[in-house]
Each structure stands twice: as structure tokens, then as C-alpha cells.
Amino acid sequence: MAVRAEHAVKVYGTADTAVTALDDVSIAFPAGRFTAIMGPSGSGKSTLLHCLAGLDTLTAGKAFVGEVELGALSDRQLTLLRRDRIGFVFQAFNLVPTLSARDNITLPMTLAGTAPDPDWLATVIERTGLTDRLGHRPAELSGGQQQRVAVARALATRPQIVFADEPTGNLDSRSGNEVLELLRAARDDFGQTIVMVTHDPVAAGFADGVVVMADGRVTEGGTR
């Protein structure tokens, strides 16, 4: 299992204003698979992704990346875990506007102070089809191109898992399909584990399996 949650509970606010975003969720995402999490707005799918990715902390229960329990880590350890073992593709604002596409792709390595593997980087970049756009800044790229740069960045560190949060939410269907095909190819050709949150059934169709959530619980699919 690449990542899993055990009796995960997330409550926002306190007392009267408390909202339960995750209500005792236990789920595991197997390695080497592309899983989609679906559900209506407010179902807790993004919260689950944030907590599994170490961006947010659970109120109760446990979240694991590999065999590492996230709740036991300090902020610094969590940061380093995200940097070294997790790749992210967000819905929007994925790129640092002052950096070129290439610098954005290598940003996690730059933050870590490590040199990227040039062969792997070339392979990833070639897959995105952006070889000739690498020197451009995000503002000079289309929405679809920006998201493909984000996917390339997510893959560049060879993370244990890639989390994608509505990666096509802001794109037209053609650009969206290009991004989804890129994710699919990463699963097929490199065996990359991917967890993607989406409310678009077409996007979910690119995944190996679908987990459906509602009201903070998993209602359908999922292992265990």
C-alpha cells in the first residue's frame, strides 16, 4: 500500500460551528495504481487528499505514507517528506510566476538542494511535449501547458505517490484530456502511484479504480 488512512477524522472549527469533514475514514491506495476519488462538493474528498499528503493534520486517526505515520512528524519532517516522496498537481496556481517552466519543474529538487537526474528529467519533459517551452514563464503558457508543467514537476522527483486535486477543473476538455493522458501514461509506463480528486466522471474514467465519498465517508469502492 502506498498510502492509507485509519479511522481518519477531521473536524473544522469547534463546538457550535464544528464541521466534520472526515468521519472515521479508513482506506488504502495500492501502489502502482491510478485511483480517482469522486464525490460532491463538501464530501471530504479534498480534505482526505490534504491529510494523506501531509498538507493538513487529522483530528483523530492515522495517515500513512508507506509505513511512515504522518501524525508523528514535525512540521519540518512533514515538509521534507512532501518534498522527497510526494508529487502534487493542484487545480490552479500550480506554478511560481517568477520562475521559468524548467525552474518550476526542478523546484522541489532546488528546494532540497539536490541535482535532478538529467536522463529522467529529459524523459519526463519529453512526455509533456513542452521541450520548446521550457524557458517561458507561466504567464506565457496556456492553462493546459501550465498543468502539464505541473505534472512534469510532480513526476520529476520520482515520488512514491502523486496527488492530483482537480487537475483539469480549470481546463477545456481537450487540454484536460492531454493532462489526464499524461497522468495515465505515468501510471502505465513508469508504474507511478496516483491519487486524483475529481468530480468529473470523464476524468475518473482515466483511472484504474474509483472511490466515491459523501458526507465525510467512503460510500463506494476502496480497499478494505
Add this chain to the structure above:
Amino acid sequence: MIAIIARSLWARKRRLVATLLAVALGVAFLAGTLLLSDTLRANFDRLFTQADGGTNVVLRGATEIGSGNSARTGVDASLLPRVRTVPGVADAQPYLEGYGQLLGRDGKPIGGNGPPTQAANWVGDPALNPYRLVAGHAPRAGDEVVINRGAARTGHLALGMTTTLLTPQPLRVHIVGISTFGTADGFGPGTFTGMTLDAARAHLAGPVRPKGPGAPAELTEILVKASPGVPDQELAARLRPALPAGVQAITGAQLATEDLDDINSGFLGFLSTGLTAFAAVALLVAAFSIYNTFSILAAQRGRESALLRALGGTRRQLAVAGLTETLVVGVVGSVAGWAGGIGIAALLKGVFDSFGFALPAGGLVLRASSAVLAVAVGVAATVLAGVLPALRASRVPPLAALRELAAEPARISRVRSVLGFLLTGGGVTAVIAGTAGGGQGPAIAGAVGTLAGFVVLGPVAVRPAAALLGAPIAALRGVDGRLARDNALRNPRRTAATASALMVGVAVATLFTVIGASLKASATQGVGRALAADLVVYQPGYAGGAGKAGFSPQLAAGLGRLPSVGVAAGVSRGSVLLNGQAQTIAAVDPDRIGSVLNLGVTAGSLGAVDSGSFAVSAAAAADQHWRVGSRVPVVYPDGTRARLRVAAVFDHPDVTGDYLFAAAGWAPHAGQPLDAMVLIKLKPGAALGPARAAVTAATATAGQPRVQDRAQYQASAASYVTTVLGLVYVMLALAIVIALMGVANTLSLSIHERTRELGLLRALGQTRTQARGMIRWESVIIAVFGTLGGVILGTFLGWAVVRSSSGASLAVFAAPPLQLILFLVLGAVTGVLAGIRPARRAARLNMISAITAA
């Protein structure tokens, strides 16, 4: 609309705090300045009214030599009997005033740094004497004195003690009375010694000149008391026909007004002009910060403004809303600043006191006109700084509400580059032309143009400068450094505007530093070439160098008899009217002066200077078109008129000043004989150490003056520069603090704007330490950029000032590299300080809300 503005202001109150503070600090300085000036004026008014106002009519010499009431011709005592017979005169008393330095119990002079140290005959009639006896009795014998309570306290003296009074001849005096000035301890911090009229005649007057048998000495004034029912004006009018030529009668009230005018146009005017200039710098810096904050707020509110426009708000309404907001900030900040000004005024007085410029004490005087002025200036500066951002915000197209919009346009218009280069180029050219003899007008216009050019060019310069400054940071700090540099570059206009505030402050500091260093270098060089003496004996005065305190001529004579001393020459100072203009002159012994000074005589000879002639510096001679042999009309302090011949022209006026008189010709006209310094040339082969010890011992009773060798005197001749620079730095610190808050505020606001980006970086693995470092280095780049601009600008303007000055005091240009580097380092430290809070905020950012914010 008002409700919307109010709500909008309230919602952003935290972001406005820094702006309010910038306004408040700027206004506080101005208000403090005005308050201090008002207070000092009122205090001096009270002092002078007390000093002179009680006397009904004062008779005094009509010819003014130099400024201040002591530099006047005197009145003859033979006038007294005649005055007493004039109807309406109840009493007339002689008044003879002079220099009298009291020594404290430790043998050191009391007071002396500016405020007067006076001695005079004790006038028994309380109507004619502002001093009141509070203990003991009036002086009856020649060695009995009354001293004021302030002097007694400072010098740890008490009734019954014996101490020394330098008149300047050391005089053993017995303290038989303690007096107050009205109810105060003294005339401000000044000291006063009252003695018998005979003692005053013996010690405070000039040498008695034979004017026929039993000719009495001259008096400073005759004080007249009116009979009951006779108005002062009336009495003065009755006295006038009885007075000889050269003596005038004025009422005490008129005299007080005159004294007050003197101090207003002199000391006080100088003080308040200087302080106001610094207040203006603080306000200018504050205005930059205000402009910046409002620009950023307007940009961040772009969508809100666009929404209002889409819903039917007119441009006018939006502009009015923006301006109202600045108005509110201006009024609130200015009123708070005025209140803070009370504290600043007290602080300023403390600063001046700690730097040795004692100001008269007294309660603060709050004047409505000053309060209104300070608040009005503050509001005007705020609104002016806010006009442009408000207008820009009102031009947002309604459609902008519907799209994600960049906070501010980041590109730099070509117009700006061209205008900036034209302004800077034109300014620099005008300044250079001005210094090369084109006159002050173009030089000042050029300086203003250069400053404006620097501000306009700022955004253009950001890219190369930040790239340059960022290079070492990027190399050293890796990715945080690189991101920091890129952040500084992303909005050059904002970066430049933030840095401009700091630039203005640093430019002024640099300007003063360069001028100060040049003054020092010039003094050192000038004294170095002019001084041939081995030792200099003087009493440190107001300006660090020899002041108005001094010694009896006997001291030089006595020092000349020391075995190791070859020549000891006294230099006394005084005022004369030369060709109708008041000038400070030095009186020396022409035969000796050549051994102790290297005057660089270019025409005529020093030996030819006698009682009918004088020597003049080449610069002064050129100004007045005098040559050797020219005849110049002169009026001596005692009113004697003569035509003197120019006997010599010399090149090095650095120790003596521009005009040299022969002591023998000067003394009979000069009143109290007073050597400002004694210059000593040792005998060939005499060792400096023992000689200095001998001189120190021989001068101990003369108030323990300074005995310095050449190098020491060179250093202290310019030491006042250090004091003044210290004051200037304290004054500028406030402007720098305001600039620092501006940098911090801008950074905080841009962090708010960059929330999502910072969140993304954190999500992708940027540690908190890295996030903090990134913001901190961005702050450092902005601060160093501004400091660098300020140092360059200030050095250039300083160079211009030095080059355009023709005087000997600014002959040499010096830019102290260490100090300027220190400014850059301080700039970087400022950046680190300004970055602390914003960096902490950036590191604490909630990632989830940052990356999911819509």
C-alpha cells in the same frame, strides 16, 4: 458611499496601522519641532523681559559692532550726574558688564558651552537689577561676589566659600551672596557674578585711557529708574536731549524686544530651520511609505473596485472614496502625531542637552497655530501621497471584477526610463555647471532634479541592481536567495518605491557625513599648514575649538618666561566694523606671530602691521577688492573711528580668521583684554613632554585650559563636526525608522498578495526556515538597493556642496569610505529587521487556505 468607505477602512485597519504610524511619526517630528521652538521662544521672551523689562530706560552706546548687546560701544560714567538731574529720573545706576568665568570647586569652568558667563557690578536697586539676593548680602569689598544659584549648584559652591573668577585674570573671590534670576536659578543655564563697581571697573573694563585728569572708565550701560507716574517712553524722550552723540536712550521693553529679535534671527532661527528641515525629510520619507501602502491596497482591492464599478459606481465615486480614506488616515495619523510631538519636543531638548547645547528650561508652550500647522501639513502630505493611487484605483474597468488580475502592472514604461534619464542627466549637468561657477540657482535646481531623477529611475534600476545585489545572496543562500531576488524583481515599481523612502533618508545622512568629513579634512589640512606652534593653550568653547572664553594677556607673558618656551603669542578675538560691516578679527603681536603661525604672506609684510594698519586674508581681500596699501574705514568697539591701511595679505587664515590686527593698536579700544588662545613655539631642542607639563602647570589656575600639541589641536579644531553629525544622525534616525516601517509594511502587504504562491512553495517542500530566509533576503535586497541609491546620491550632492563652497572651511572634499560602507551594512541590517515580521508571517501561512483560496 460613506458607509462603504467606513466599512472598507475598518476591514483593513490592521493593514493601515503602519500607514497611520508613518503619518503620525512624520507629524510628531514636525509638531515636536514647532513645540520646541514655541517653548524656547516663550522662555527667552520671559528671560529677556525679566532681565530688561524692569528697567525703565537704558542708556547705551549707539554704535553696534557685531551682533548681540555686548558688542556695542559704551557710555561714559561722567554722564551719571547729568542724567540724575533730568526731571522724572528717580535713580540712575552705572552698569558695567564683562566676561567673568567662574571656576567650580574642582577648578573647572562652570557652564560655558554657549550660554553667557557674565560678570557685572551688583546693582543695589532691585528695580534696576533682575537678580534677587536669596542668601547673604551684596558685595562690599573688592573680593566679595554674589553668584547665581544655578552656578552655585553646578559648581558645588556655597555661601562663604572662596573660588576663582577669570576676568580673565584669575581673581580670588569670596562668595558673600547667592542670587536668583527672578525666581529662576539663573538666566537659563548662564552664570552671573555680581561684584562691587570698583572691582568691576578694575577687572571688567578695558585699560583706563587718559582722557584728561581723573577720566572714569567707560560703562556698558546706565540704568535709569523713572519717578512714579512717568511713562518709560516719556522718560526716554526727556533724557535724549541730555545725551551726547553716540549715546541712545531706549526703554527696557524695547531692549527686551531687541534681544528677543536677536536670538530669534540668530540661534533660534537657526535651530528651528534645521529642525524643520529634518522634519521635512521625515515627512517626505513618510509620504513615500504612504504612497506605497495606498498603491498596494488599491491594487489588492482591484476586484472590489471593479465590482463596485460593475454595479454602477462612477469613477468619481471611487476616486472620492479613495481620497476620503486617505483623508481619514491623514487626520487620525496627524492628530496622533501632534500628541506624540509633545514627547518628541521633550526628547529633542534632551538630545540637545546631552550633546552639550543647553537650552533654557521651562514648561512646554502649546500654541494652537502650531498644532493646526502640524496637523494641516500631515493631512496635506497624506492626501497628496494618496491622490495618485486613488485615481488609479478609480480607473479599473468593470470587467476586471470577472477575471483574475495581476495586482499591479509590472512593466516599466519607456516614458519613465527616458524621463528618468533626462532628469538625472540634466540634474547632474546643472549641478556640475553650478559648482564650476554657474551659480547657486542651477546647482540647487540640479540637486532637486537629480533627486527626482533618482526616484523616477528607481524602477528602471531595480533590475540590474537587484541582479547584482542578488548574485552573492543567490550564490550564498541557494534557492531562498534566488527566489528572494526574483521576488524583488517581480514588481520593480513597488520595490523602487519602497526603497525610495530609505534612499531619501540615507541620502541626507550621507550628504551630512560627506560635508562633515570634508569640514574635518579641510580644518585638519588648514590648521596643519597654518600652525607652526608646538603647543596650543585654549579654553574649549561652543564649537569645540577656542571659544569666547579666554585668558589674561599676562598668561602668554608668563608662559613666555618658561625655560623651555621660545615664543608664547596670545591671540585675542574681537569685533569691529570694517568698511561698515561687522567682522571678527584676531589681534596678535606681529613680531611674534610669525614664529607660531605659518600665515603664507603673499604681499606686504606682517612686520608692517601696526596700530594704523592690519593684515587680511587673500580670500577676503579679493572679495573686498583690497590690496596692500588700500585704506579701509574702521570703527572700534569703543566707538573710535579710524582709517587703517592694508599692510599684508596672507593665504592661511585657518587658525586666526581673515583679519589680523596688531595687539598694541587693538587693546586700547577693546575693553576687557582677553586672549582666546596662546600659541607656543618651544625652544630648539626642548622636549615636548616636559614642556607640556610645565605649560599645564603654569595654566592650572587659569581654569585648567586645554594644552594640546599640533596633532591634538588639528583633531579638536574639527571636533565640533562630530558633535553636530551626532545630532544630525539622531534627527535622521526617525526618518530611517519610518522608512524601515515602510519596507516592513510593503513586504507584509505583498506577502498577503502572494499567499497562494507561498502556500504552493510550502506544499512542494519549502521548509519554514527556507520561507523565512526568502522573505528576509528579499527585504535585504530592497533595503540595500535603497541604501546604495542614497549613498550614491548623497555623496554626489555632498561633492557638489563642497565644490561650490568658496570658503576655507570646505576646501577639501572627503568621502569617508568606512562610514559609507557602514551605511550599506546598516542598510542590510535594516532590511533584516524590516523582514522579521513579514518573514514570520510567511512561514506561518496556512498552506491549505493558501492553495485552495479562490
